[in-house]
Every structure is written in structure tokens, then in C-alpha cells.
Amino acid sequence: MNKVNINQKLALFEEHWNPKIVGELNGQHVKLAKLKGEFVWHTHDKEDELFYVISGNLKIEFKDHTVNLGPNEFIIIPRGVEHKPVAKDEVSVMLFEPASTVNTGNTKSNFTKEDLETL
């Protein structure tokens, strides 16, 4: 049973939009990701998704409004709600979501990552 140091794990990778698994509990994954630029619009039909910002500023666009998140802020996006993350500058986030979650949900694209690395 080892502790996980978020900053040590974030130092292990540089690529954007490719979440890394850093913990698993109760069928859920804890993931870390670095984001920069605009992601794709997508929906998760069966999974609620939590974005927790470690560093930087993240914009989550919804069809009718936008939420801006800074460090130590999180948002829970309920299943079925279409959203698009946008990071003008690099953002580091922690994600908490069911192990079944695919990053682009129901939208297949070049951003889709099916087999995530565990750090």
C-alpha cells in the first residue's frame, strides 16, 4: 500500500489529452492528465465524471454555458451531458470516474485513448 505523490506522477509524462491511471478503488479510476488546446465535444452515456484542477485554468464548455476552473476546484459532469474541455495554457487535472470510462465518451476521434497506461 503506497502513497501517490501527484507532482511526482505528473513529472513522468508530458503528452496532452492522454490520461494516466494512478489509482483504482471501488471500480473507479483515479487518473492524471495534462491538457492543452481544445478537446472534442462528447458525452459519457453511463459515467459521471469529476475534473479536479491541480494547476492551471480549465474551461469546460457546455451547450448553454461555460465553467472556469482554477487550482483546487472541481466539477462533476453528470452522465449524458455534452461537454468540451478547453485549456488555453497547459492544465494538470485529476480525474475520478468509473474504470469503464473512455476519454472521448461516445465521440470517436484522434483524441480517443482506449488502453491507458498505469503510472
Place this chain on the structure above:
Amino acid sequence: MNKVNINQKLALFEEHWNPKIVGELNGQHVKLAKLKGEFVWHTHDKEDELFYVISGNLKIEFKDHTVNLGPNEFIIIPRGVEHKPVAKDEVSVMLFEPASTVNTGNTKSNFTKEDLETL
């Protein structure tokens, strides 16, 4: 769909060992708690539990070793593993765990909190 600012939520309460619910997703709760002093030894028979340290230094004692956690570090305690959190000075933590989780697990004590407040 509102964001949650951790520091704003932590400013809303002072008591120790009384987790507050700040989010719910996929049958899991996100909780915030302030800890100070020694908790009771306990086990969660059916729930894995995640402690993420926001501020301060938290010691988690296990029967055969101890883990020290600082800010931006977390540990996942698998179900069935006896543990005791100890905070020499005040610590603020975020918890991820199933909505069914009782803070003292299988150990009823004065620390037991059955109906948690949602902030």
C-alpha cells in the same frame, strides 16, 4: 452544474473528524474533513477509501507500518485493512469513497457520524 472550490468549502466548518459531503458521482461521495488528534482503529469491510491531503501532514497507521502524507499526496486503503489516521496538527483532506461508507467503519465510537451534512 456548479464547480466546487475546496478552500471555500473548508472555510464553512471548523470541527474535526466530521466529514462533509461536497460531491456525488457514480454512487461515490466526495467529502472534505478536518482532522486533528488520533482517530480510532477501524476497518471498512466493503469499501476502499481514498485520503487526499489538501493541507497539513497526515499519518495513517497500519498494524505493521505507517504512511506519512503531505499536501497533494493520496493513499487508497483497500477494504478490510485496519487503519488509524493521526494528525498531530490540523490536516484538511478530501475523501473519495462509496456513499455507504461510515467514517469509523466497523468500530462504533464517539467518533461515529451517521448522517453527514452536505455543503
